[in-house]
Amino acid sequence: MNLIIVGLNHRTAPVELREKLTFPAETPDGTNAICEPLKRLVSQYGINEAVILSTCNRVEVIGVAEDIVEGAREIKGFLSDYHDIASDKLRDHLYVHTGEDAVKHLFRVSAGLDSMVMGEPQILGQVKDAYGHAVLSDTAGVVINKLFHKAFSVSKRIRTETRIGAAAVSISYAAVELAKKIFGNLRDKTVMLVGAGEMAELGAKHLLSAGVKEIVITNRTYERAVSMSREFGGRAVMFREMVHYLKSVDIVIASTGAPDFIIKADDVNGVMRERKHKPIFFIDISVPRNIDPLINNIDNVYLFDIDNLQDVVEANLKERAKEAEDATLIVDEEISVFYRWANSLDVVPTIIALRQQFEKIRKGEIEKAATQLGSLSDKELKAIDAMTTSIVNKILHDPISHLKQEASSVEGDMLIDVVRRLFDLDGEEQEKKVLVMQSKYLLTGRGR
Amino acid sequence: MSNIFFHITAGAYFIATLVFIAYLVKHNEQLVKAGRYILYGGFAAHTLTLILRFAEAGRVPVASLHESLTLYSWLMVAVYGVVLFKYRMEILGAFVAPFALLLIITASFLPSEIIPLAPLLESYWLPVHVVLAFLGNTFFALACIAGIMYLIQDRYLKKRKIKGLYFILPSVEVLDDLGYRCLTYGFPLLTLAIISGAIWSEYSLGSYWSWGPRQVWSLITWMLYAALLHGRLTTGWRGRKSAIFSVAAFLILLGSFFIIYIIVGASHGLVK
Numbered sequence: 001m002n003l004i005i006v007g008l009n010h011r012t013a014p015v016e017l018r019e020k021l022t023f024p025a026e027t028p029d030g031t032n033a034i035c036e037p038l039k040r041l042v043s044q045y046g047i048n049e050a051v052i053l054s055t056c057n058r059v060e061v062i063g064v065a066e067d068i069v070e071g072a073r074e075i076k077g078f079l080s081d082y083h084d085i086a087s088d089k090l091r092d093h094l095y096v097h098t099g100e101d102a103v104k105h106l107f108r109v110s111a112g113l114d115s116m117v118m119g120e121p122q123i124l125g126q127v128k129d130a131y132g133h134a135v136l137s138d139t140a141g142v143v144i145n146k147l148f149h150k151a152f153s154v155s156k157r158i159r160t161e162t163r164i165g166a167a168a169v170s171i172s173y174a175a176v177e178l179a180k181k182i183f184g185n186l187r188d189k190t191v192m193l194v195g196a197g198e199m200a201e202l203g204a205k206h207l208l209s210a211g212v213k214e215i216v217i218t219n220r221t222y223e224r225a226v227s228m229s230r231e232f233g234g235r236a237v238m239f240r241e242m243v244h245y246l247k248s249v250d251i252v253i254a255s256t257g258a259p260d261f262i263i264k265a266d267d268v269n270g271v272m273r274e275r276k277h278k279p280i281f282f283i284d285i286s287v288p289r290n291i292d293p294l295i296n297n298i299d300n301v302y303l304f305d306i307d308n309l310q311d312v313v314e315a316n317l318k319e320r321a322k323e324a325e326d327a328t329l330i331v332d333e334e335i336s337v338f339y340r341w342a343n344s345l346d347v348v349p350t351i352i353a354l355r356q357q358f359e360k361i362r363k364g365e366i367e368k369a370a371t372q373l374g375s376l377s378d379k380e381l382k383a384i385d386a387m388t389t390s391i392v393n394k395i396l397h398d399p400i401s402h403l404k405q406e407a408s409s410v411e412g413d414m415l416i417d418v419v420r421r422l423f424d425l426d427g428e429e430q431e432k433k434v435l436v437m438q439s440k441y442l443l444t445g446r447g448r
Numbered sequence: 449m450s451n452i453f454f455h456i457t458a459g460a461y462f463i464a465t466l467v468f469i470a471y472l473v474k475h476n477e478q479l480v481k482a483g484r485y486i487l488y489g490g491f492a493a494h495t496l497t498l499i500l501r502f503a504e505a506g507r508v509p510v511a512s513l514h515e516s517l518t519l520y521s522w523l524m525v526a527v528y529g530v531v532l533f534k535y536r537m538e539i540l541g542a543f544v545a546p547f548a549l550l551l552i553i554t555a556s557f558l559p560s561e562i563i564p565l566a567p568l569l570e571s572y573w574l575p576v577h578v579v580l581a582f583l584g585n586t587f588f589a590l591a592c593i594a595g596i597m598y599l600i601q602d603r604y605l606k607k608r609k610i611k612g613l614y615f616i617l618p619s620v621e622v623l624d625d626l627g628y629r630c631l632t633y634g635f636p637l638l639t640l641a642i643i644s645g646a647i648w649s650e651y652s653l654g655s656y657w658s659w660g661p662r663q664v665w666s667l668i669t670w671m672l673y674a675a676l677l678h679g680r681l682t683t684g685w686r687g688r689k690s691a692i693f694s695v696a697a698f699l700i701l702l703g704s705f706f707i708i709y710i711i712v713g714a715s716h717g718l719v720k
Contacts, residue, residue, distance in 0.1 A: 161477055161478060162476070167615065182620055182621060184621050277685070278684075279687065299687050311608065311610065326474075
């Protein structure tokens with residue numbers, strides 16, 4: 001199995017170059033645009049199987065070829081031909097991974113371990129899309145199929161077994177995470193938006209999708225509050241009633257242009273008794289600050305300002321880097337699993353296994369016959385043995401010589417895989433799972 | 449025979465504690481699962497210990513401090529399993545395992561021979577009273593653990609330090625709720641324990657109440673928890689205040705339990 005990955009990413013190439021190399025997923029008229037370059041890779045550049053992964057941070061061609069060195073050169077040539085960029089301009093920015101190294105790279109990319117923001121989940125969807133395009137374009141063969149399905153399951157394992165994606169790495173998500181660390185479940189909580197602002201609205205949106213029950217919006221200009229409440233499906237209230245609402249809401253996001261504190265410690269102290277000391281979470285993303293920092297000293301009141309949230313994001317990134325170490329261990333473990341399968345695609349062990357399988361059947365049948373026929377002489381037994389052996393040899397002769405001949409051809413890996421499956425040389429379960437996954441994938445088209 | 453399983457129990461709780469500590473440092477989900485399974489394994493051995501002890505002694509094994517602490521530790525892990533089922537709060541094991549281990553270790557240093565029970569105390573009220581009392585104490589211990597976790601998480605949030613245990617501790621509201629629920633189970637159990645103790649005392653000693661040190665302290669404990677529950681229900685005491693109160697009340701309970709045991713022994717100094 002000769003796997004090659006040629007590509008560049010945000011670390012090896014500047015954005016000016018990356019944007020020139022992107023493969024848009026759709027043409028302006030809406031048809032699948034990756035189909036054409038994929039087919040060209042296979043028809044003109046001698047690549048057996050190919051996937052193109054193109055995101056804003058990376059462009060990679062994942063290919064299977066007969067010869068690694070030759071294949072890598074062909075893919076490089078394809079990239080420079082297709083985008084019309086001189087190959088010497090590309091050379092310093094491209095990386096090449098082959099064999100086990102390539103498997104590791106793809107596993108890491110899919111799990112977000114190679115992303116700009118460590119552990120971000122979008123990349124997995126992009127890898128799935130890239131694979132879906134290859135399936136639809138008929139450029140995904142047995143190696144690519146197995147490799148990508150393995151990459152998906154590795155990512156899933158990393159997500160469930162490490163906390164790589166658990167901690168928020170944007171300010172608005174960090175606010176949601178904090179709310180969850182205060183309230184647990186957000187389903188019966190109410191959020192109040194004081195003032196407008198891009199970040200406040202984003203935070204409110206995230207809180208809504210995290211399940212908050214209700215959103216109350218207030219603004220110095222009441223009309224603005226009304227128009228925003230339509231957008232969010234919330235309730236607009238008068239600005240002067242804001243303090244009154246502190247009695248009932250659970251999360252307050254403040255971002256007004258006010259030059260001083262609009263929520264003072266005394267206001268909050270006053271409502272805590274009426275709230276029966278239920279916790280309340282203040283998020284102050286306005287500069288200058290709108291909420292008196294002293295309220296953080298009140299029991300069951302939590303306050304985070306914009307700098308605090310930024311610190312949370314940085315702490316989370318550190319936590320993710322720590323989790324990445326565990327994820328790397330999982331990747332290494334899964335590589336060896338994948339390689340056990342890949343090595344089985346060698347022709348010699350397949351032929352041996354095939355012969356053993358037939359020999360087992362032959363021996364079993366002779367035994368059965370011998371008990372049924374009763375006492376047979378040594379001579380008769382020998383004759384039966386010779387006859388059955390020659391039947392098996394004759395049956396296997398053509399398949400084995402074809403296997404030998406075509407093992408190194410374009411369809412070699414597939415042929416070996418088919419033989420192994422037809423004659424059940426690996427045991428059934430594993431293979432069945434892959435087949436089911438593949439058929440599901442083809443049915444949904446994109447696998448998401 | 450019960451001795452072998454006692455040692456297996458202690459060993460399993462010890463390993464579980466180590467694994468849970470590793471979880472607190474590494475935050476690896478596999479570790480917390482492993483810790484839980486080891487703890488359950490220890491619990492199985494623990495159950496066998498109690499059954500065999502029951503068979504050997506021919507009565508519920510609650511006559512000596514060794515036996516009582518072994519039962520207390522067992523109840524602790526049993527209730528942990530139930531709470532875990534309801535709350536999915538995996539980190540709880542990291543607090544329950546060391547506590548259960550501590551009880552077992554303390555028990556192992558105490559004389560473990562089966563002592564004959566004073567004929568006066570031989571009664572069905574014995575197991576009822578002791579099990580109610582220790583079950584109540586189990587919930588108070590859990591309330592204390594919830595309080596400790598609350599105070600840690602509250603501190604992270606107040607100081608805005610996003611690191612360490614913050615990532616694996618549950619939300620403050622859930623912890624507060626757990627602490628409260630434990631009280632609502634612990635308090636009635638303690639009340640019933642005191643009542644059953646009084647009835648038993650009437651049957652065997654002829655008086656409901658004789659102001660022995662254990663009786664006085666159980667009344668003090670009862671009043672402490674009554675005050676805490678009252679505060680929570682009426683004036684909305686919650687969060688930090690009630691967490692601190694809960695931790696303090698349990699420490700008083702635990703301290704008075706051991707001190708009185710050392711001074712007057714298992715039968716509360718009521719039987720000479």
